[in-house]
Amino acid sequence: MAVTLLAPAPAGTAAPEQRAAVPAYWSPATAEGRTLFRRLAQNRPTTGIIVVNGSESRPEAPFDRAWADAIGTVHDSGAKALVYVDTGYLGVDLGQGAHPTRTGLTTADAWEDQVEQDVEEWYDLYGDRGVDGVFLDQTLPTCGPDDEHVDRYAEIADRIREEHPDAYLVINPGRPVDRCYADVADTILSFEGDFQSYLAYSPPAWERATRDRRKFWHLVYDVPTEADMATAVARSKTHGAGYVYVTERAHDPFPWNTLASYWDGEIGQVAGVADHTAPTAPRYTRTSAGPNQAVVRWNRSRDNVAVVGYEVLRDGAPIGTTYDTAYTATDLEPGHTYTFTVRARDAAGNVSPLGAPSTVTTPTESIHTPLACLTPTTATYTATFLRDFTHRRVFIDSDDNATTGFPLPDGRPQGMDHMVEDGTLYRYTGPGWNWTRVEEVEETTTEDTVTWHFPTPTLSTTATRQVVVFNGYDGTDDYSPPLTVDQTPDCAG
Numbered sequence: 118m119a120v121t122l123l124a125p126a127p128a129g130t131a132a133p134e135q136r137a138a139v140p141a142y143w144s145p146a147t148a149e150g151r152t153l154f155r156r157l158a159q160n161r162p163t164t165g166i167i168v169v170n171g172s173e174s175r176p177e178a179p180f181d182r183a184w185a186d187a188i189g190t191v192h193d194s195g196a197k198a199l200v201y202v203d204t205g206y207l208g209v210d211l212g213q214g215a216h217p218t219r220t221g222l223t224t225a226d227a228w229e230d231q232v233e234q235d236v237e238e239w240y241d242l243y244g245d246r247g248v249d250g251v252f253l254d255q256t257l258p259t260c261g262p263d264d265e266h267v268d269r270y271a272e273i274a275d276r277i278r279e280e281h282p283d284a285y286l287v288i289n290p291g292r293p294v295d296r297c298y299a300d301v302a303d304t305i306l307s308f309e310g311d312f313q314s315y316l317a318y319s320p321p322a323w324e325r326a327t328r329d330r331r332k333f334w335h336l337v338y339d340v341p342t343e344a345d346m347a348t349a350v351a352r353s354k355t356h357g358a359g360y361v362y363v364t365e366r367a368h369d370p371f372p373w374n375t376l377a378s379y380w381d382g383e384i385g386q387v388a389g390v391a392d393h394t395a396p397t398a399p400r401y402t403r404t405s406a407g408p409n410q411a412v413v414r415w416n417r418s419r420d421n422v423a424v425v426g427y428e429v430l431r432d433g434a435p436i437g438t439t440y441d442t443a444y445t446a447t448d449l450e451p452g453h454t455y456t457f458t459v460r461a462r463d464a465a466g467n468v469s470p471l472g473a474p475s476t477v478t479t480p481t482e483s484i485h486t487p488l489a490c491l492t493p494t495t496a497t498y499t500a501t502f503l504r505d506f507t508h509r510r511v512f513i514d515s516d517d518n519a520t521t522g523f524p525l526p527d528g529r530p531q532g533m534d535h536m537v538e539d540g541t542l543y544r545y546t547g548p549g550w551n552w553t554r555v556e557e558v559e560e561t562t563t564e565d566t567v568t569w570h571f572p573t574p575t576l577s578t579t580a581t582r583q584v585v586v587f588n589g590y591d592g593t594d595d596y597s598p599p600l601t602v603d604q605t606p607d608c609a610g
Contacts, residue, residue, distance in 0.1 A: 136165030138360035145187035156440035158194035160423040170201035176238040192247025200239040250285030258290035311339040330359030338372035385464040392465035396420040399472035407483040407504040408451040418461035490608035506589035516578035
């Protein structure tokens, strides 16, 4: 049943006062995880903060392109991409035993050292991708003896701001804090609990008296229905929380590893405005095609509250919806011409005008224009992938010996000694599909064209002639015709 209850819009404004803030503790390395991050990126301006966590609640190391893309997607949308750092209550025993650091220590000094290391590792690995700040989890709520606890958190915050002056800081005690914490962080997550507890919750007097609504964030889980969600969001407004997130998921096993099922409705409740404005039309629609499918891409639409989805039309007829700014149209015929258009929908159901059409003719092959250049110092491989493959690869017979290495199927070349999959170079160790990681390589992507570039000596076996085959995998394999590449002094021309 649709929920229509909305808090009244502030007089004279059509923009949301409250924002959603989401602990996005899921992996962006899966297709579902990537889609959820891209979905959140559409929900501007109502979604204000998104926390990106590592797979082990620490910085995701070594560098992982999926995490980099998630952070960049959030940052580029205008929301704040915060990275997760555990503070372990600084080792203080709150009744369930002291939390140890990864080295097994429980002292406050050890925890401060780990926090500093984690912050710097996040920034070193992903800072240039758009890290906007730090989410400090498991923080203490009390000032401590002679203000010891708050002074330590203030030191942590000062060090972060000294190294990263624009960092937005959130502390998460998950409960009301003493007034001494008011200036430690930009936002305090002052409630984290279930729906029934939230119904009985009353913020402390100093929190209720604080005029800056951005100062407080409430997280409410185990909220069963969309109507209950509306009740929880309305209560968060009464409590003065500038940020809120509500989910039906229970604490057991974990409430933050996917998005709430009623998320689109929640966006409207959080915005709290009567939204009669349609989104802008999607812009710069472009399409790339393989023989039997096409990938349609566009720039995200803008809305005063939040875009929540897009409808894709082929030759004027609707063919599907998506939360992303890309859609794969299937069941196409090779050699046919198709025209695609896209329109956006916002949280209130308003629909944009159609974006400009994009016309494409499907080719007869999925991997186009394979190229390679081999010099004594560098190896470069380029191809255009006309389907949205899960994995894009290049297989390399680097010793020009078909009797060593991986045999490609279906009568294709044998003896593939190396493979680049996405941005990593592997060496074949066999038998079967057994590859050993060598190192990350430089990968650049322009539209659908991918180029891999790395030093030739990185290959464990080298010859002056190579056989190269490009491959795309999305449940089934597509291959380019084989290339024979002879070493040349340079790649000019």
